[in-house]
Amino acid sequence: MDALVLLAFALLALGMVGSILPLLPSGLTSLAGALVYWWHVGEPGPLALAVLVVLGLVATLVDWFGGALGATAGGASIRTTLVAAVVGLLLLPLGGPIGIILGIAGTVFVLEYYRHGDRADSVKTAAYATAGVLASALAQLLLTGAMFAILLAVHFL
Template identity: 55%
Template sequence: MEPLTWLALVLVALGVLGAVLPLVPGGLLSVVGVLVYWWSTGYAEPSVLLVAVLVGVGLLTMLVDYFGGAIAARAGGASALTTAAAVLVGLVLLLVAGPIGFVLGLAATVFAVEFAQHADAEAGLRVALYSTVGVLASTVVQVALTGAVFVALALVVWL
């Protein structure tokens, strides 16, 4: 196998890994891997239609990565202030305590801000739960999407 083919497969595999690891752009790595492979074959494999679909899936993954948690928080009733505060605290705790710190920091911040705004513990807990589940669900969706890109590219390479 050509070195560029290996590079493309590694990039797409890192895309799947990046879907789970915070601050690693899984969707972007998947798109770059597909484009590297396509370029390495002289734009012969895969077909233009499949490249378009795989790039579209990669772009959808990026949207889910950037907006999935915020959409879930808003769906649960979180205010824009709550969402912004939770993202900020989550990112700081991500650097200090890793992914668990991010998730716990997000949930605690959403609960604290919502409780401070409305003095309703039940509503704060509900919004915190929606936000946390949304972030975790967006990760699952990202893994599924980047995994599909990896499988599709692997099939093109080996079949």
């Protein structure tokens, strides 16, 4: 394998890692790997390349909006969702991915409790937000993993 093919697969693998680790754009990193491979090797064909681009873009959208969709589905306000995202990012250096999850869940609970005064509803909304973050990571991992698998098949089959 030459250097650019190795770079392409390294970017694809890094995209999968970015699905789990925050602040690493999983979909865009995987998409960069697919495009480096295509540019250098000339494969896959147009249809498979289109599938890879769509998978990378969907992974990016899930990365950007998955947690917020989970929070809003649970009834959180847009303000609560935005504040929770900021708190989660601020807690990243202190607690890593766990800090983000706890920061989002705690912030959503506190702000929604303040907003409505209903503890059970606030717990439900915080649970939805947490599930949205976790589901987003899983969806990104599946999408970027599919991209990796497609290019492995193209390369070795």
